[in-house]
Amino acid sequence: MKFSKKQNCINCVLKCDIYSTLLSTENSETCNEPVHAHLKKHDVICRQGTEVTHALFLVKGSAKLYIEGLNHRNIILYILKPPAYIGLLSFFESPYYSYSVTALEESEVCFIELSLVKKLYIENHDLLLSLNKAFGKSVAMIMQKIISLNQKQIRGRIAENLIYLSEFHHSHKFCVSLTRKEIGEMAAISEENTVRLLTEFSKEKIIATKGRNIEILDMSLLKKISEVG
Amino acid sequence: MKFSKKQNCINCVLKCDIYSTLLSTENSETCNEPVHAHLKKHDVICRQGTEVTHALFLVKGSAKLYIEGLNHRNIILYILKPPAYIGLLSFFESPYYSYSVTALEESEVCFIELSLVKKLYIENHDLLLSLNKAFGKSVAMIMQKIISLNQKQIRGRIAENLIYLSEFHHSHKFCVSLTRKEIGEMAAISEENTVRLLTEFSKEKIIATKGRNIEILDMSLLKKISEVG
DNA sequence: GTTGAACATTGTTATAAATCAACTTTTTAC
DNA sequence: GTAAAAAGTTGATTTATAACAATGTTCAAC
Numbered sequence: 001m002k003f004s005k006k007q008n009c010i011n012c013v014l015k016c017d018i019y020s021t022l023l024s025t026e027n028s029e030t031c032n033e034p035v036h037a038h039l040k041k042h043d044v045i046c047r048q049g050t051e052v053t054h055a056l057f058l059v060k061g062s063a064k065l066y067i068e069g070l071n072h073r074n075i076i077l078y079i080l081k082p083p084a085y086i087g088l089l090s091f092f093e094s095p096y097y098s099y100s101v102t103a104l105e106e107s108e109v110c111f112i113e114l115s116l117v118k119k120l121y122i123e124n125h126d127l128l129l130s131l132n133k134a135f136g137k138s139v140a141m142i143m144q145k146i147i148s149l150n151q152k153q154i155r156g157r158i159a160e161n162l163i164y165l166s167e168f169h170h171s172h173k174f175c176v177s178l179t180r181k182e183i184g185e186m187a188a189i190s191e192e193n194t195v196r197l198l199t200e201f202s203k204e205k206i207i208a209t210k211g212r213n214i215e216i217l218d219m220s221l222l223k224k225i226s227e228v229g
Numbered sequence: 230m231k232f233s234k235k236q237n238c239i240n241c242v243l244k245c246d247i248y249s250t251l252l253s254t255e256n257s258e259t260c261n262e263p264v265h266a267h268l269k270k271h272d273v274i275c276r277q278g279t280e281v282t283h284a285l286f287l288v289k290g291s292a293k294l295y296i297e298g299l300n301h302r303n304i305i306l307y308i309l310k311p312p313a314y315i316g317l318l319s320f321f322e323s324p325y326y327s328y329s330v331t332a333l334e335e336s337e338v339c340f341i342e343l344s345l346v347k348k349l350y351i352e353n354h355d356l357l358l359s360l361n362k363a364f365g366k367s368v369a370m371i372m373q374k375i376i377s378l379n380q381k382q383i384r385g386r387i388a389e390n391l392i393y394l395s396e397f398h399h400s401h402k403f404c405v406s407l408t409r410k411e412i413g414e415m416a417a418i419s420e421e422n423t424v425r426l427l428t429e430f431s432k433e434k435i436i437a438t439k440g441r442n443i444e445i446l447d448m449s450l451l452k453k454i455s456e457v458g
Numbered sequence: 459g460t461t462g463a464a465c466a467t468t469g470t471t472a473t474a475a476a477t478c479a480a481c482t483t484t485t486t487a488c
Numbered sequence: 489g490t491a492a493a494a495a496g497t498t499g500a501t502t503t504a505t506a507a508c509a510a511t512g513t514t515c516a517a518c
Binding site: 153 | 474475476477478484
């Protein structure tokens with residue numbers, strides 16, 4: 001992970017809520033100004049079990065948020081794209097991350113010292129509200145994920161995640177930065193079965209794949225498969 | 230659900246953070262004072278999918294927090310006992326509950342209008358912190374649950390939940406207010422297999438059961454089973 | 459005390475999905 | 489440009505667990 005030399009927020013391509021709060025409160029503490037980091041693919045942004053010291057804001061690129069389970073098996077909860085608070089779920093308490101985040105491509109992340117955020121958080125109500133909003137959204141999503149992982153069969157789970165990826169890319173035709181194994185980790189199924197199901201869907205003309213390019217041909221059928229389980 | 234006639238907070242057996250905040254801010258709005266409710270076993274406290282209108286605080290008794298999944302299959306995330314904020318996870322945004330809560334025994338719940346909480350939340354920093362703390366704790370727990378449900382086998386999952394129940398009751402010997410089916414729902418396994426495993430553990434002298442009374446005889450072995458998966 | 463409903467139990471069967479194994483293709487590094 | 493590593497693919501086998509079925513037990517209501 002390469003940190004850029006104290007890039008000032010003014011030059012940042014994406015202004016976050018924290019920035020606008022900083023402006024309005026005219027905070028003089030320039031010492032703990034947000035630090036801008038450039039990340040390469042596979043770079044770890046935060047690691048499950050380590051201490052939460054900064055608020056993380058994804059400025060550019062994309063990243064996967066996942067929990068590291070037993071026997072080195074991961075479950076990807078969702079994919080992040082800017083603008084997104086990364087460290088959100090573990091903001092105040094708990095002191096340790098309960099998940100990991102890794103860059104899926106070249107990305108930029110802003111590291112904001114937690115002490116600064118806490119200060120702003122208490123002074124500024126709008127910041128508080130916008131952070132809390134994102135909070136609640138994530139939780140609702142995780143609840144759906146639990147149901148899906150437990151009560152749908154792999155066919156339905158893969159269908160669901162293909163729809164998710166399509167919505168994520170705002171298109172029926174997209175190129176994922178995920179390996180087959182990682183697509184499997186989104187649905188908590190084995191790599192082999194992931195491949196098998198993608199081939200199956202292709203044969204059934206529901207999707208078309210060419211390497212990491214995926215096109216959804218029959219979205220309504222895919223949705224039906226996802227709903228059935 | 231039976232609401233008591235505007236019981237004043239002063240008479241409440243359990244003072245919550247919101248009460249102390251109310252006191253300190255000397256809020257004059259007596260109209261939307263917290264409402265105290267007495268609940269019977271199986272009474273629904275809040276329902277997944279319905280609008281979030283009140284903050285909920287469990288004063289007495291116990292309740293199960295669960296997500297209602299497909300085909301009327303539930304997954305119990307955890308059991309609540311006082312003092313506990315119930316409506317926590319969906320506090321600000323999202324507008325709808327992403328889970329349900331039902332009383333497991335005769336209980337008392339305090340309903341506080343959300344508008345009041347929001348007001349206090351913004352005015353009072355300590356309240357904000359204490360609520361956020363509980364927030365983060367729940368999330369960390371849910372992450373563990375996802376791993377457990379996905380990557381442990383039913384034997385490990387039941388073991389884990391027996392340990393959880395033991396810690397919940399602060400004793401190796403306890404009487405649950407849960408049916409076998411509900412114990413199964415904690416580990417997301419079928420009622421039949423739940424019974425089978427409890428019998429199995431009994432035969433192996435790891436636990437002793439008599440109806441809803443459960444005693445853990447070999448905690449270290451149970452922990453080992455839980456860890457292995 | 460009897461009746462019905464909810465709860466608990468045990469054995470059998472069916473099946474979804476992981477694992478194993480072998481192989482091909484693509485990407486990365488020197 | 490070649491070697492090595494990573495990623496992708498396909499088929500056969502095994503297994504964990506749900507579903508089915510049948511029966512026993514407890515508990516509440518009249």
